[in-house]
Amino acid sequence: MANLPLILVVEDDQLVQSVVEDCLSEGGYEAVIASSGENAVELLDAAQGKYRAIVTDINFETGVIDGWDVARHAREIDPNFPVVYMSGKDADDWASKGVPNSIMLAKPFAPAQLVTAVSQLLNVGTPSA
Amino acid sequence: MANLPLILVVEDDQLVQSVVEDCLSEGGYEAVIASSGENAVELLDAAQGKYRAIVTDINFETGVIDGWDVARHAREIDPNFPVVYMSGKDADDWASKGVPNSIMLAKPFAPAQLVTAVSQLLNVGTPSA
Amino acid sequence: MANLPLILVVEDDQLVQSVVEDCLSEGGYEAVIASSGENAVELLDAAQGKYRAIVTDINFETGVIDGWDVARHAREIDPNFPVVYMSGKDADDWASKGVPNSIMLAKPFAPAQLVTAVSQLLNVGTPSA
Amino acid sequence: MANLPLILVVEDDQLVQSVVEDCLSEGGYEAVIASSGENAVELLDAAQGKYRAIVTDINFETGVIDGWDVARHAREIDPNFPVVYMSGKDADDWASKGVPNSIMLAKPFAPAQLVTAVSQLLNVGTPSA
Amino acid sequence: MANLPLILVVEDDQLVQSVVEDCLSEGGYEAVIASSGENAVELLDAAQGKYRAIVTDINFETGVIDGWDVARHAREIDPNFPVVYMSGKDADDWASKGVPNSIMLAKPFAPAQLVTAVSQLLNVGTPSA
Amino acid sequence: MANLPLILVVEDDQLVQSVVEDCLSEGGYEAVIASSGENAVELLDAAQGKYRAIVTDINFETGVIDGWDVARHAREIDPNFPVVYMSGKDADDWASKGVPNSIMLAKPFAPAQLVTAVSQLLNVGTPSA
Numbered sequence: 049m050a051n052l053p054l055i056l057v058v059e060d061d062q063l064v065q066s067v068v069e070d071c072l073s074e075g076g077y078e079a080v081i082a083s084s085g086e087n088a089v090e091l092l093d094a095a096q097g098k099y100r101a102i103v104t105d106i107n108f109e110t111g112v113i114d115g116w117d118v119a120r121h122a123r124e125i126d127p128n129f130p131v132v133y134m135s136g137k138d139a140d141d142w143a144s145k146g147v148p149n150s151i152m153l154a155k156p157f158a159p160a161q162l163v164t165a166v167s168q169l170l171n172v173g174t175p176s177a
Numbered sequence: 178m179a180n181l182p183l184i185l186v187v188e189d190d191q192l193v194q195s196v197v198e199d200c201l202s203e204g205g206y207e208a209v210i211a212s213s214g215e216n217a218v219e220l221l222d223a224a225q226g227k228y229r230a231i232v233t234d235i236n237f238e239t240g241v242i243d244g245w246d247v248a249r250h251a252r253e254i255d256p257n258f259p260v261v262y263m264s265g266k267d268a269d270d271w272a273s274k275g276v277p278n279s280i281m282l283a284k285p286f287a288p289a290q291l292v293t294a295v296s297q298l299l300n301v302g303t304p305s306a
Numbered sequence: 307m308a309n310l311p312l313i314l315v316v317e318d319d320q321l322v323q324s325v326v327e328d329c330l331s332e333g334g335y336e337a338v339i340a341s342s343g344e345n346a347v348e349l350l351d352a353a354q355g356k357y358r359a360i361v362t363d364i365n366f367e368t369g370v371i372d373g374w375d376v377a378r379h380a381r382e383i384d385p386n387f388p389v390v391y392m393s394g395k396d397a398d399d400w401a402s403k404g405v406p407n408s409i410m411l412a413k414p415f416a417p418a419q420l421v422t423a424v425s426q427l428l429n430v431g432t433p434s435a
Numbered sequence: 436m437a438n439l440p441l442i443l444v445v446e447d448d449q450l451v452q453s454v455v456e457d458c459l460s461e462g463g464y465e466a467v468i469a470s471s472g473e474n475a476v477e478l479l480d481a482a483q484g485k486y487r488a489i490v491t492d493i494n495f496e497t498g499v500i501d502g503w504d505v506a507r508h509a510r511e512i513d514p515n516f517p518v519v520y521m522s523g524k525d526a527d528d529w530a531s532k533g534v535p536n537s538i539m540l541a542k543p544f545a546p547a548q549l550v551t552a553v554s555q556l557l558n559v560g561t562p563s564a
Numbered sequence: 565m566a567n568l569p570l571i572l573v574v575e576d577d578q579l580v581q582s583v584v585e586d587c588l589s590e591g592g593y594e595a596v597i598a599s600s601g602e603n604a605v606e607l608l609d610a611a612q613g614k615y616r617a618i619v620t621d622i623n624f625e626t627g628v629i630d631g632w633d634v635a636r637h638a639r640e641i642d643p644n645f646p647v648v649y650m651s652g653k654d655a656d657d658w659a660s661k662g663v664p665n666s667i668m669l670a671k672p673f674a675p676a677q678l679v680t681a682v683s684q685l686l687n688v689g690t691p692s693a
Numbered sequence: 694m695a696n697l698p699l700i701l702v703v704e705d706d707q708l709v710q711s712v713v714e715d716c717l718s719e720g721g722y723e724a725v726i727a728s729s730g731e732n733a734v735e736l737l738d739a740a741q742g743k744y745r746a747i748v749t750d751i752n753f754e755t756g757v758i759d760g761w762d763v764a765r766h767a768r769e770i771d772p773n774f775p776v777v778y779m780s781g782k783d784a785d786d787w788a789s790k791g792v793p794n795s796i797m798l799a800k801p802f803a804p805a806q807l808v809t810a811v812s813q814l815l816n817v818g819t820p821s822a
Contacts, residue, residue: 051801071592075805076716120273127272143256144249148275151687156567160591164683167809171796180414200463204418205329280558285438289462293554296422300409309543333547334458378660385659401643402636406662425551429538507789514788530772531765533793587721667816672696676720680812 052078055166056095058088058104058118059134068103068134068162075163079103085113089121101130101166106138116145123147130169132162181207184295185224187217187233187247188263197232197263197291204292208232214242218250230259230295235267245274252276259298261291310336313424314353316346316362316376317392326361326392326420333421337361343371347379359388359424364396374403381405388427390420439465442553443482445475445491445505446521455490455521455549462550466490472500476508488517488553493525503532510534517556519549568594571682572611574604574620574634575650584619584650584678591679595619601629605637617646617682622654632661639663646685648678697723700811701740703733703749703763704779713748713779713807720808724748730758734766746775746811751783761790768792775814777807 055072059065060083069079080099082088085108092099102122106115113121115133122129131150133142134157142152149172151165184201186208188194198208209228211217214237221228231251235244242250244262251258260279262271263286271281278301280294313330315337317323327337338357340346343366350357360380364373371379373391380387389408391400397412404410407430409423442459444466446452456466467486469475472495479486489509493502500508502520509516518537520529521544529539536559538552571588573595575581585595596615598604601624608615618638622631629637631649638645647666649658650673658668665688667681700717702724704710714724725744727733730753737744747767751760758766760778767774776795778787784799791797794817796810 053801053803053806076803077805123273127269140256142277144252144276146277147273148271148277148279150277153687156569157686158569158592158683160593160679161569161683161686163805164680164809165687167803167806168684168687168813170802170806171798171810171813182414182416182419205416206418282558285440286557287440287463287554289464289550290440290554290557292418293422293551294558296416296419297426297555297558299415299419300411300423300426311543311545311548334545335547381660385656398643400664402639402663404664405660406658406664406666408664421547422551425545425548426555428544428548429540429552429555510789514785527772529793531768531792534789535787535791535793535795537793669816672698673815674698674721674812676722676808677698677812677815680809681816684813684816 052076053100053170054098055079056082056088056091056099056102058082058085058102058108058115060084060105060108060110064105064134067159071159071162072103072166074159075167077163077166084108084111085115085118086111088118089113092118092122092125095125097126101132101169103132103134103162103166106133106135106141116141119147119150130166132165132169134162181205182229182299183207183209183227185209185211185217185220185228185231187211187214187231187237187244189213189234189237189239193234193263196288200288200291201232201295203288204296206292206295213237213240214244214247215240217247218242221247221251221254224254226255230261230298232261232263232291232295235262235264235270245270248276248279259295261294261298263291310334311358311428312336312338312356314338314340314346314349314357314360316340316343316360316366316373318342318363318366318368322363322392325417329417329420330361330424332417333425335421335424342366342369343373343376344369346376347371350376350380350383353383355384359390359427361390361392361420361424364391364393364399374399377405377408388424390423390427392420439463440487440557441465441467441485443467443469443475443478443486443489445469445472445489445495445502447471447492447495447497451492451521454546458546458549459490459553461546462554464550464553471495471498472502472505473498475505476500479505479509479512482512484513488519488556490519490521490549490553493520493522493528503528506534506537517553519552519556521549568592569616569686570594570596570614572596572598572604572607572615572618574598574601574618574624574631576600576621576624576626580621580650583675587675587678588619588682590675591683593679593682600624600627601631601634602627604634605629608634608638608641611641613642617648617685619648619650619678619682622649622651622657632657635663635666646682648681648685650678697721698745698815699743700724701727701733701736701744701747703727703730703747703753703760705729705750705753705755709750709779712804716804716807717748717811719804720812722808722811729753729756730760730763731756733763734758737763737767737770740770742771746777746814748777748779748807748811751778751780751786761786764792764795775811777810777814779807 139154268283400410491502526541655670787797
């Protein structure tokens with residue numbers, strides 16, 4: 049079990065970045081940071097399945113691709129891709145803009161909520177080749 | 178139990194319309210038909226909660242609003258609105274374009290699947306005032 | 307498969323009784339009617355496991371035992387007993403007065419909702435000796 | 436919606452065969468009958484995805500392949516294959532011998548339980564190409 | 565994410581209080597302690613939505629309001645309120661006395677069970693305004 | 694809460710043993726190690742309900758009883774026994790060889806996945822006497 053599961057974290061606020069990174073790291077995950085929707089899409093396109101889940105904020109300072117778009121892009125590549133959204137004011141849009149079988153963490157949330165959310169989504173369903 | 182639960186069915190193919198109407202009617206539901214996305218949005222905006230669920234095709238001959246849009250609109254009005262999609266070739270897009278807690282019926286489906294889908298969604302969760 | 311699964315229906319309105327009986331019968335269940343909470347408790351106490359599920363209204367004309375009480379009594383006898391409530395004005399109390407893993411059918415409901423509710427609850431979980 | 440979803444029914448009792456066939460047909464499914472485990476495995480191997488679900492008894496008069504084996508074989512071909520077991524005396528073995536995400540119908544069951552079981556399993560999860 | 569999610573903990577045993585407080589705090593939650601059912605009801609009535617979940621013991625040394633009552637009261641205020649019960653000898657009563665969509669932790673339980681229970685309940689369902 | 698919940702861990706690789714032991718211990722569980730399928734079956738037969746869950750690897754250096762067999766044996770003793778599998782190359786066999794309501798952790802997995810998996814399974818369902 050040398051490699052830790054890689055989680056793609058899409059967040060442009062450095063403070064939140066480091067909180068999320070710490071939470072995931074304490075749970076035994078390794079975070080890779082994308083700081084915009086555009087950056088996340090690039091990493092996903094080049095990933096060839098190396099990320100096990102995505103944790104994404106909704107709005108970013110730069111670019112036009114938001115977190116809702118990033119999740120849809122991830123699901124076009126892999127329809128079972130685990131998706132966790134983090135949001136403050138946009139949490140209520142989850143029911144209309146989120147993808148199926150995703151989790152919305154409404155800020156403020158506890159670190160344990162994030163780690164449980166990622167773990168729940170990874171623990172559900174059939175592993176596939 | 179004089180009134181039957183009303184289900185908004187969004188479908189422009191008359192043959193499918195009548196099949197869906199018959200299925201729902203046999204299950205004890207009453208279908209109201211919208212024949213385009215635009216028509217569905219109008220009915221939802223005027224509905225004041227009178228529909229209990231939506232059953233929608235994805236692509237329509239006329240108009241620019243597709244079934245994915247209709248479902249998002251329904252969820253903006255009520256974040257718990259039960260949504261069932263019906264589709265042939267677009268079924269695979271459900272994971273990226275569908276709303277959370279919805280059901281995709283891939284054509285061809287059995288009438289019982291449709292009635293069970295609507296009933297499952299109506300039977301889940303807390304009734305609210 | 308000579309015997310049909312017996313469902314205990316607790317309802318004092320004769321019109322609703324016969325609607326529920328017909329729905330269940332069409333789904334292949336056999337309904338036994340109790341017309342008050344007191345009557346239901348008696349039947350449950352004497353049942354020795356012969357009922358497979360309970361479908362109960364909330365308020366009854368006679369007696370002091372309501373549908374919430376009946377369901378709790380059924381669960382004291384068997385903690386896994388499938389419970390379906392039917393209600394109009396009391397549906398909102400389900401979240402505070404219902405038992406875990408039960409289903410509330412808010413009136414008006416479609417016959418298919420009732421049959422699906424009973425079937426879903428019977429189809430879940432481990433059969434036990 | 437010309438074609439009905441095909442369901443592979445594995446059952447050697449002709450009476451139960453016809454009851455199951457009628458139930459599925461009334462729900463809008465078309466049953467294909469295999470009358471032994473060996474027969475079912477042959478049909479699955481030749482199927483190339485044409486069956487949408489399997490409904491299987493546990494013990495058969497002839498052959499050495501039982502219903503538990505048939506279900507495992509179906510899941511080796513497609514890890515998401517919907518599986519419904521029907522059984523009388525073997526229902527209690529489901530927790531140790533059944534496959535994940537399957538449903539056990541303990542006899543006697545109502546026709547509606549069978550149709551709901553198949554429909555529930557078909558309505559869950561992501562459609563895939 | 566300056567504020568931590570507040571969890572109302574209803575427990576009169578000081579040792580258990582401090583264990584629960586430590587678990588929740590390690591998961592990133594902040595516990596507010598009520599030491600009787602009466603005290604919990606007062607805090608809930610004055611809360612105006614400030615608690616995100618309740619974790620409650622069943623029996624208290626003082627007062628007549630037990631943990632089952634506290635949970636029902638919380639659900640009358642908010643039908644979606646996340647509820648976790650902790651109990652030793654009363655765990656078996658959960659099926660008849662618990663509220664829907666709650667979790668019972670049978671003592672002895674691991675700290676991770678408590679944190680996962682609270683996180684699971686917070687992570688489920690639609691965030692609402 | 695003096696006693697910690699005991700988890701039976703079936704694993705013959707000493708490195709993985711100690712990683713799993715540490716994860717569980719950090720979550721507040723106590724691990725008991727079996728180093729072969731044969732050893733696990735012996736411990737389960739003598740256990741009289743003292744283990745609350747099993748966490749098992751699939752293949753062992755010695756003996757003929759693999760992890761799939763161990764889980765089936767545990768479920769014959771208690772049909773509700775919580776089961777977590779850990780595997781690298783055999784993860785894809787879960788859909789055909791796993792027991793219902795179990796979780797497969799595909800290696801490499803994060804410690805938080807293991808603790809969440811055990812906690813989720815313990816937190817579901819009715820406690821029983």
